[in-house]
Amino acid sequence: MKLTQKLQQAHDEKRLSYSFEFFPPKTDAGLANLFDRMGRMARFEPDFIACTWGAGGSTQERTLEVCSTAQSVYGFETLMHLTCTNMGKDKIDRALKDAKAAGIQNILALRGDAPRDQEYWTPCDQGFTHASDLVTYIRQQYGDYFCIGVAGYPEGHLDTPDKTQDLKYLKEKVDCGADFIMTQLFYNVDSFIEWVQSCRTMGIHVPIVPSIMPIPTYQSFRRIINLCGIQVPKPILEALDDIKGDDQKVKDYGVDLAVDMIQQIQKSDLGISGIHISTLNLERSAKLILEKLNVAPKQPPVNDLKKVPWMTIRDPSHIENWDEFPNGRYGDARSPAFGENTYLGTQPLPTSKAAAKWGYPTTPDDITQLFEKYILGQLNTLPWCEEPLQTETDTIQQQLIQMNRNGYWTVGSQPVVNGVSSRDPVYGWGPANGYVYQKAFLECFVSDKQLNGLLERLKKDPFVTFYASNQKGDFITNVNDAEAQNAVTWGVFPGKEIVQPTIIERVSFESWKEEAYGLWKEWEQQYAPDSKTAQLLRDIGERYWLINVVHNDFQEANSLFEAMLP
Structure with a gap:
């Protein structure tokens, strides 16, 4: 089913649509354990799950495997990210063909981040230098088969400091055939609300899905806001500074902050039907957010969980926390969250000199x-x-x-x-x-x-x-x-x-x-x-x-x- 249909259903039923984002683990053990984790998270019945795409197609096979397994084994509707930067037409053709063959009907079309060597870098294919090029190409090749999403930046893209110009670029992507918008991470709800209103004034009327990332650790939080240039309200920074020495308190605060942000968005009367939780391949914070919002469905017994043939689902109370405290580059390679540093590094970076x-x-x-x-x-x-x-x-x-x-x-x-x-x-x-x-x-x-x-x-x-x-x-x-x-x-x-x-x-x-x-x-x-x-x-x-x-x-x-x- 197309995600726009899912969002419309949630709107008609006056309920909150929610979804999870994962990234492809770097190791085979991490991938197997991600499938194990997804089996448990299937109990929360998200409207869809998304899987990110590595720069230049570096995770192409694994991204497709995550999406196809999520769809065929767990019954998730899936959203496959696809970037066009440093991707030749042959790679894009193969990715779209494989996605359709796997029954994937939803694509998040992204430009992706150009390599840091801006001055001496040229795209692999001059026809794909902007996300709008990718949207146009998908429409030309597949008509309306795919439901296409594009990225939106409530605080403006780092490469386009002029927010008005950035909105014009967003409208261009929509005019090329995008069906919905998924935002970059943000922590300032007031800025998000103002941005949505500006989108509507600009004539952008497709559904907008805000991305919410519960704070994983203090260090990870500081790193990602620096990489992405995210503006964080002073009270949040002060609250985190007071508890930064206690990882558990930081996680708990991150959950409460995410819940508060979602509730503010629901009260804003913007017509936002869904939220997208960036899980970093962890499960506990996402679970707590849904429980605190009172939207989590009643949980079945462990024995009733769906599972992939080669995995044995273990008691979630025993293992859901086993990788909740990543500490630097060398986490446990068996963890689905192994490679978090690399994943965060794929967020937009300022042009490097x-x-x-x-x-x-x-x-x-x-x-x-x-x-x-x-x-x-x-x-x-x-x-x-x-x-x-x-x-x-x-x-x-x-x-x-x-x-x-x-x-x-x-x-x-x-x-x-x-x-x-x-x-x-x-x-x-x-x-x-x-x-x-x-x-x-x-x-x-x-x-x-x-x-x-x-x-x-x-x-x-x-x-x-x-x-x-x-x-x-x-x-x-x-x-x-x-x-x-x-x-x-x-x-x-x-x-x-x-x-x-x-x-x-x-x-x-x-x-x-x-x-x-x-x-x-x-x-x-x-x-x-x-x-x-x-x-x-x-x-x-x-x-x-x-x-x-x-x-x-x-x-x-x-x-x-x-x-x-x-």
Whole structure:
């Protein structure tokens, strides 16, 4: 069924339509567990589910698999995101053909984000540079078979600061054949209401579906509002600042905030029939929002849940919270939410001016100086690090500087923590009245000339485990079990199992490795191809190894650095 029909039914029945958004997990285990999770979330009977699309079709197969399984196994109506940036016509044709063959009838047509290397990037297909081009093409090829949605930006698109012009672009997409609008995330309901009224005045009368994201963690929230340029009312920021040290309170606040926003939208008399919940592949917050709104249907017994043939549905009360406290890049790769950082990174970014941030490095020493400035807080970002370092890094700042001066360019690190209160302002996380622990780990790029000497030193320490790989895919480790999982962050809290939000394992390391080398390439492409800077970055990407080192004795603060340095 077309989503416009679903929304019209909800309007006629004077009820709230709600839907869930998922993203394609980065690992096979994460995908299997997402299907498990979707089986439980099917109990809430959403009007539809949506699945995002990776840049340039990078998740094409997995996005289609999520949508087709959701539709065929769980009976969800599905909305498949589709971007046209960096997508050739052949890829778009294949995606649309596969979607129709799978019975998918709803497409969210997006431009997608151009790569950060704006100056030296050109689209794969000059016919698809705007979302309106994609809408027009779908209509030309498939008539009215697909129900087509497009994105709307209540606070304006980052690439179009003029809000009036942005509304004109939105109307153009609708005039090309879009059936409904789904908004970007927002936290200012007054701005949303004003924007909807402006849409109607502009002559845009298709249904508008607001996207609501319950706050996952304080760090994730800060990251996404910075990436997307989202305006957050001062009272919300102040409330979060008061509780940012307690992850559970932040989540609870996020749920209550989402409920309040939805209720304000319902009272606004704008004719909004549905809301879209961005789940980040987590379930508990979405469940609580529906319960607090009194729209969640009565839950059937666990044994009555739908399930895919290869999965066994377990007791939701036992597992719905097992990945609710992500803590950095290395979450559990089995989690459906693994890859959240990458997913959030696909949100709109401002046009990047690399030279203004990082200059024109021409030697490895120039690169070392950039990393050192970042550690000292003189740079806010690096290609691999989109935010300043966290406060806990101050305790190992001098060691990190020493590592970089030795040629080990650090992109991730964590100091030792041995039983610190979860309320601690520097190291604390998770619910209150608990204790947290950390093993020291370090992730860095190291040249092929230095690699062997470093590995020989590491092998001498029985507490060290490491993974190393290069751009070509060569791989070295001293971990014998390919499926071994090493918890490097864990917490002990009242009334809970031990929570392990940060796990180092081969599958997660290799997943991140692909992204890390992709960022070298993106940085390189922000400069003229024949420039000395581009040549340097290209050479580094080809020669340097990414290595992750864990020191498993969490009672010795400096052992990791002693093991690595000559």
